[in-house]
Amino acid sequence: MKTLNLDTLTAAFADIETITDPVQVAKLSQDYHTFSPVLVPKLAGKVGDIVVRPANEAEVIRVAATCAKYRVPVTVRGAGTGNYGQCVPLHGGVILDMTKMHEILWVKPAVARVEAGVKLAALDKKAREIGWEMRMAPSTYRTATIGGFIAGGSGGIGSIQYGLLGDRGNILGLRVVTLEEEPQIIELRGDDVQKVNHAWGINGIITQLELPLAPAYPWAEVIVTFDDFMTAAKFGYALGNADGMIKKLISVFASPIPRYFHPLQQYITEGTHPALLMVAEPNLESLPGLVQRYGGQITYQKPAQDTGKGTHLAEFTWNHTTLHARTVDTSITYLQSMFPPDSSLQLVEHMYRHFGAEVMMHLEFFRVGGAVIPGALQLVRYTTEERLNEIIRYHEAQGVTIANPHTYIIEDGGRKVIDPEQLKFKEMVDPYGLMNPGKSKVLEFNIHK
Numbered sequence: 274m275k276t277l278n279l280d281t282l283t284a285a286f287a288d289i290e291t292i293t294d295p296v297q298v299a300k301l302s303q304d305y306h307t308f309s310p311v312l313v314p315k316l317a318g319k320v321g322d323i324v325v326r327p328a329n330e331a332e333v334i335r336v337a338a339t340c341a342k343y344r345v346p347v348t349v350r351g352a353g354t355g356n357y358g359q360c361v362p363l364h365g366g367v368i369l370d371m372t373k374m375h376e377i378l379w380v381k382p383a384v385a386r387v388e389a390g391v392k393l394a395a396l397d398k399k400a401r402e403i404g405w406e407m408r409m410a411p412s413t414y415r416t417a418t419i420g421g422f423i424a425g426g427s428g429g430i431g432s433i434q435y436g437l438l439g440d441r442g443n444i445l446g447l448r449v450v451t452l453e454e455e456p457q458i459i460e461l462r463g464d465d466v467q468k469v470n471h472a473w474g475i476n477g478i479i480t481q482l483e484l485p486l487a488p489a490y491p492w493a494e495v496i497v498t499f500d501d502f503m504t505a506a507k508f509g510y511a512l513g514n515a516d517g518m519i520k521k522l523i524s525v526f527a528s529p530i531p532r533y534f535h536p537l538q539q540y541i542t543e544g545t546h547p548a549l550l551m552v553a554e555p556n557l558e559s560l561p562g563l564v565q566r567y568g569g570q571i572t573y574q575k576p577a578q579d580t581g582k583g584t585h586l587a588e589f590t591w592n593h594t595t596l597h598a599r600t601v602d603t604s605i606t607y608l609q610s611m612f613p614p615d616s617s618l619q620l621v622e623h624m625y626r627h628f629g630a631e632v633m634m635h636l637e638f639f640r641v642g643g644a645v646i647p648g649a650l651q652l653v654r655y656t657t658e659e660r661l662n663e664i665i666r667y668h669e670a671q672g673v674t675i676a677n678p679h680t681y682i683i684e685d686g687g688r689k690v691i692d693p694e695q696l697k698f699k700e701m702v703d704p705y706g707l708m709n710p711g712k713s714k715v716l717e718f719n720i721h722k
């Protein structure tokens with residue numbers, strides 16, 4: 274990297290909004306890697322030099338050209354809710370905050386096009402006006418941006434119906450700006466969108482996205498409790514496979530996790546194991562039959578007309594579960610796992626019994642390759658990094674896939690290896706290796722050239 278001169282940069286950005294106040298810059302250099310006691314010390318003190326907030330694509334192009342010219346690292350940022358330090362700049366430079374680019378360009382039946390900084394909840398609201406909604410959203414849908422979700426997330430509420438973001442068809446188009454002295458604008462469609470999906474901001478600056486929408490259902494929210502965890506898990510799996518029932522969320526928690534859900538205490542008797550559900554309202558009539566078969570009890574039901582009022586169950590699920598637990602006990606951390614499809618849920622039961630109170634089971638059911646599988650974001654009572662790694666290795670040895678949230682290296686997390694197509698694309702869109710440098714093992718760290 275050439276010597277960074279802030280004055281040169283700010284002069285080059287001229288009328289583009291910038292932030293240089295060190296406190297603000299430090300704040301905007303953070304994300305939610307704080308859920309990991311392993312990442313916190315590794316990322317301590319890593320901050321950008323300046324935050325730049327483009328209002329449109331023309332400004333993004335100017336920032337990209339300037340950063341390429343002066344070989345300045347660029348960390349693109351949405352809302353900064355990522356969990357792996359994806360938004361933390363390892364080598365300073367520009368934090369490119371995309372939140373001012375929040376225009377919903379158009380919404381048609383079944384498809385929408387947005388700027389990257391649009392919040393998921395904003396698109397959902399707009400789409401609902403014409404009877405459609407987002408296919409899936411993370412539990413951070415109120416704050417997270419769509420660009421950040423595609424570049425950093427994987428799936429969430431809705432994935433039980435539509436699979437994960439990486440599944441063919443869940444992203445229709447992406448427009449990226451390259452990090453070159455003369456930046457290009459590239460529109461990716463079809464399978465090419467995978468070159469940027471979950472690439473952690475190393476493969477071009479996403480300025481626009483085109484996403485498929487789902488028919489909007491009236492969603493009822495339900496809590497069902499069970500005396501036995503494995504029965505609750507089997508109920509979740511059965512509901513996941515009940516193809517006639519449209520659902521958006523099936524989350525199952527082993528006691529004592531519900532203790533961390535303060536607003537839900539009155540609906541979850543101490544010692545019971547709840548399933549938190551979002552089910553299409555017309556299917557509610559079919560739910561009690563299945564609940565009875567598994568000996569559960571419906572303790573809470575919120576009709577769709579009350580959506581938006583009071584507590585929203587989705588905000589206790591996915592990684593919000595970890596958030597609630599950590600609000601009470603900061604020594605708790607988490608894992609991200611995918612169990613193999615198996616109707617007997619044997620491996621889930623094995624892990625549940627093997628680790629007991631040390632690894633509390635939190636299941637999220639979703640579809641992978643057409644099959645319902647139990648994913649898990651287990652809560653771990655953290656002691657040491659060695660013990661955490663031992664727990665991870667034990668899971669992997671038994672056939673559980675772990676997307677390790679305690680690393681900021683893409684290949685050591687969920688990806689394991691970077692897709693060669695992504696690497697080829699990287700060479701083209703970021704020839705100087707300036708985008709989020711240091712986050713991939715295979716990429717030559719060549720910002721000195």
Ligand SMILES: Cc1cc2nc3c(=O)[nH]c(=O)nc-3n(C[C@H](O)[C@H](O)[C@H](O)COP(=O)(O)OP(=O)(O)OC[C@H]3O[C@@H](n4cnc5c(N)ncnc54)[C@H](O)[C@@H]3O)c2cc1C
Nearest residue numbers: 351352353354355411418420421422425426427474479591
């Ligand atoms: C409590 C909690 C719950 C969560 N639940 C879920 C969940 O259910 N499912 C899930 O998948 N994730 C979840 N996450 C992780 C995260 O919230 C989501 O992935 C979210 O969609 C990220 O959006 P963001 O705008 O905050 O992205 P950021 O954190 O700002 O960015 C994420 C990554 O994308 C890159 N990026 C951002 N914008 C662009 C752009 N325009 N162009 C190129 N690269 C870009 C960044 O460089 C970074 O690498 C959760 C996190 C927390 C803290």
